[in-house]
Amino acid sequence: MSSTGQGSVGAFLAAGALAGAALLAGPPPVLANDQPARPDIRTNRWQEDWSALADPSIRTDPFDPIKYIPIMPGDPKSYVSFGMTLRERFESVNAVAFGTGGNKPDNYLIQRLQFHADVHFDEHWQLFLQVEDDRAFGKNVITPVDQDPLDMRLAFLAYVNATEAGIFKARAGRQDFDFDLQRFVSSRDGPNVRQSFDAVWGDWESGPWRFIGFLSQPVEYDLISPFDDTSNSHFRFHTLRVERQVLGTNELSAYYSFYQKDNVRYLDATGDEKRNVFDVRFAGKLNQVDWDLEAMGQTGVIGGKDIRAWAAGARAGYTFAGVPWQPRIGLQVDGASGDHHPGDNVLGTFNPLFPNGYYFTLAGFTGYVNLFHVKPSLTVKPITNLSITSALGFQWRETTADAIYVQPNIPVAGTAGRGNAWSGAYAQLRMDYRFDTHLTGALEAVHYKIGETIRQAGGHDSDYLGLELKYSL
Numbered sequence: 001m002s003s004t005g006q007g008s009v010g011a012f013l014a015a016g017a018l019a020g021a022a023l024l025a026g027p028p029p030v031l032a033n034d035q036p037a038r039p040d041i042r043t044n045r046w047q048e049d050w051s052a053l054a055d056p057s058i059r060t061d062p063f064d065p066i067k068y069i070p071i072m073p074g075d076p077k078s079y080v081s082f083g084m085t086l087r088e089r090f091e092s093v094n095a096v097a098f099g100t101g102g103n104k105p106d107n108y109l110i111q112r113l114q115f116h117a118d119v120h121f122d123e124h125w126q127l128f129l130q131v132e133d134d135r136a137f138g139k140n141v142i143t144p145v146d147q148d149p150l151d152m153r154l155a156f157l158a159y160v161n162a163t164e165a166g167i168f169k170a171r172a173g174r175q176d177f178d179f180d181l182q183r184f185v186s187s188r189d190g191p192n193v194r195q196s197f198d199a200v201w202g203d204w205e206s207g208p209w210r211f212i213g214f215l216s217q218p219v220e221y222d223l224i225s226p227f228d229d230t231s232n233s234h235f236r237f238h239t240l241r242v243e244r245q246v247l248g249t250n251e252l253s254a255y256y257s258f259y260q261k262d263n264v265r266y267l268d269a270t271g272d273e274k275r276n277v278f279d280v281r282f283a284g285k286l287n288q289v290d291w292d293l294e295a296m297g298q299t300g301v302i303g304g305k306d307i308r309a310w311a312a313g314a315r316a317g318y319t320f321a322g323v324p325w326q327p328r329i330g331l332q333v334d335g336a337s338g339d340h341h342p343g344d345n346v347l348g349t350f351n352p353l354f355p356n357g358y359y360f361t362l363a364g365f366t367g368y369v370n371l372f373h374v375k376p377s378l379t380v381k382p383i384t385n386l387s388i389t390s391a392l393g394f395q396w397r398e399t400t401a402d403a404i405y406v407q408p409n410i411p412v413a414g415t416a417g418r419g420n421a422w423s424g425a426y427a428q429l430r431m432d433y434r435f436d437t438h439l440t441g442a443l444e445a446v447h448y449k450i451g452e453t454i455r456q457a458g459g460h461d462s463d464y465l466g467l468e469l470k471y472s473l
Contacts (some may be wrong), residue, residue: 041083041437041472043189044176045116046128046154050081061437063473077123087112089192089468093363096141097406098450098459101413108139110146110192114153124161130154134192142223145191150226153196166206174198174219179241180253180281181292182356183313183368190357193221198231208245212255214238218354234262237353250284259353264302266349267403267416268342271303275351291316302347309350311336311368317379325380330391332377338370338402342417348402355408360393361428363446363464367405371423372396385434395423404454412454419453442468 038058039048053059053068054076061067072078094105116130132153136146156173176187176196188195199216216239220232241255257277264273276299283292292315300307317330336350352368360366366373377391397404403411404423426448433441446464 044187045083045085045114045130045472046118046126046156046158046175048081048083048118050118051076051079051120054079067473071119071121075122077120079120081118081120083116083118083473085112085114085470085472087468087470089466091362092463092465094463095460096364097410097412098365098448098454098462100454100457100459104140106140109137110139111135111137112192112194116154124159126158126160128154128156128158132194136192144221144223145188145193147223148193148221148229149223151221151229152227153194166204169203169205171199171201175201177201177214178356179255179279180283180294181313181315181359183294183359184279184296184311184353184355185257186354186356188354188356190362195219195354196229197237210243212239212241212243236260247284247286250282250286252282254278254280257353259300259351266302266339266347267411268339268349269302269305269347273300273302273307273351275300275302275307277353288319288321289316290319298351305345305347307347309337309348311350311352317377325382328379330377330379332373332375334368334371334373334375335398336368336371338397338399340399340401342401348399352409357407360407361426361446361464362444362466363426363448363462364407365426365446365448365462365464366393366395367407367409369405369409370398370402371405372398387432389428389430391428393426393428395425396421397423400453412457412459414457415453419456420451422451422453424448424450424454438471438473440470442466442470444468 037052039050039052042048050068053064054070066082069080070078071080089110091110092107096103096106111134113133114130116128119127121127130153131150132148133150134148136142139146152174154174154176156171156175158169158171160167160169174196176194177185178187179185186195196219197216198219199214201214202212204211216237217231217233218235218237220230222228237257237259239255239257241253243251243253246252259273259275259277261273264271277296279294279296281292281294284290295312296310298307298309313334315330315332317328319326319328336352337348339348350369355368357364373393373395375391375393377389379387379389381387400419400421401417403416405411426446428444428446430444431442435441444466448462450459450461
C-alpha cells in the first residue's frame with residue numbers, strides 16, 4: 001500500500017487524491033457576535049484554515065505567530081502556516097497472529113513526527129508540504145507500516161474556485177485520502193506510517209451533488225534511508241465517485257474504482273491483480289439514531305482466475321442525549337467473502353484495499369476478509385473531553401475453505417480448509433481524552449479468546465494494550 005525512479009520531490013508532480021474529504025477547509029465558523037472562531041487542529045492538517053487569525057483579537061495561543069504569517073497585505077486569505085504533530089504510542093501484543101508461525105509476545109514504542117508548511121497564496125491556491133519521520137523502538141519485526149526514516153509524505157498543489165454554478169477543486173502531487181468510515185479506503189492513521197498516494201484529483205460540487213475523480217499510484221516506502229520513498233509504478237488505484245445529500249444532510253454515495261497491482265500472492269492465486277470495485281453507501285442521522293451502511297462488490301482477474309468477491313458493513317447507534325454521560329448503544333455487523341473452492345478458476349477472497357486499523361481494533365486481530373462479525377458496544381462521556389467505549393466482538397469465517405485473516409489481509413497459518421467456522425470473540429475497552437487544544441491521549445485494551453481452529457493451528461488467546469499521547473501545534 002516498483003519504483004519508477006521518481007523520488008519524493010519528483011512525486012510532487014506525479015499523478016493522488018482525497019475523495020470523501022474537502023480539498024480545502026471551508027470558511028472558519030462564525031460566533032454569535034460575528035467574530036470568526038479559532039480553527040480546530042485536524043487529523044489531516046492540510047484541511048485547516050487559519051485565516052481567522054488575521055484578526056489580532058483571536059490570537060490567544062502562544063503558537064499563533066507561526067500559525068498565521070501574512071503574505072499579501074490586505075488579503076487575509078494570503079498567509080503561511082507552520083505546524084507539527086508528535087505521536088508516541090506504547091504497544092504490548094501477545095502475540096501477532098495469535099502466536100502462530102512462531103510469533104512471540106512483543107512490547108515496543110512507535111513514534112511519528114510530522115512537520116508541515118501550509119502556503120495559501122490567495123483564496124484559490126494552496127501549496128502543502130509535510131515531512132514525516134516514523135520510528136519503531138524495540139519491535140521484534142519491523143515492517144513498512146512501522147518505520148520510515150525522514151521523508152516527504154505530502155507535497156501537493158491545490159486549487160479551488162467557487163462560482164454561482166458550484167465549487168471546483170483540484171489537487172496534484174503527493175497526498176492521502178480516505179472514504180467515509182475508512183472501511184476499505186483510508187489514510188492508515190492506525191499504524192505508524194500513514195499511506196500516501198501520488199495523484200491528480202478533481203472535484204465538482206453543486207447543490208446537493210458532488211462528483212469526484214482521481215488517478216493515483218500508492219507510495220512505496222523504503223526503510224533504509226531518508227527521502228527514498230518512491231511512486232509505485234506497479235500499483236494503481238483510480239476512482240470515480242458521486243455523492244448526494246438526501247433527506248436533509250444524510251448522504252448517499254457510490255463509486256467505481258480500478259485496482260491494479262503486479263505480482264500479488266493469495267492462498268489460491270498468484271499473478272497480476274486487476275480488480276473492478278463497485279461500492280454504495282448510505283449514512284446519516286435522524287434525531288438520536290445514527291447509521292452507516294456500505295456494500296462493495298469486486299470483479300476482475302488474477303493469474304488466469306476470475307475474481308468474484310463481496311463485502312458489506314453496517315454501523316448503527318442510539319444516543320440518549322438527555323441522560324447523564326450521553327450513553328450511545330451501538331451495533332456493528334460486517335461480512336466479507338472468502339474463497340469457497342480452492343483450485344477452481346474463481347478467486348472469492350475479498351481484497352480490503354486500504355483499510356483502517358481503527359475500524360475493528362488497533363490490536364490487528366481482525367482482517368476484513370472471509371468473515372462474519374457482530375459487535376455490540378456502549379459509549380459514554382462521563383466528563384468533558386473524555387469518551388469511553390466498551391465492546392464485545394464475535395467472529396466467524398464466511399467459508400471454512402479459506403483461512404482466518406488478521407489485519408489487513410494476512411492469513412493465519414494452518415487455518416485454511418481446516419476446522420469450523422467459529423474464529424473467536426474479543427472484548428475491547430477504549431478511552432480517549434483531550435487534555436487541551438494541543439494534547440490528546442488514548443488507551444485501548446483488547447482480549448481475544450480464540451476458537452478451536454486457531455488453537456489447533458498452534459495459536460493461543462491474545463491480548464493487546466496501547467497507550468498513546470499526541471501533541472499537535
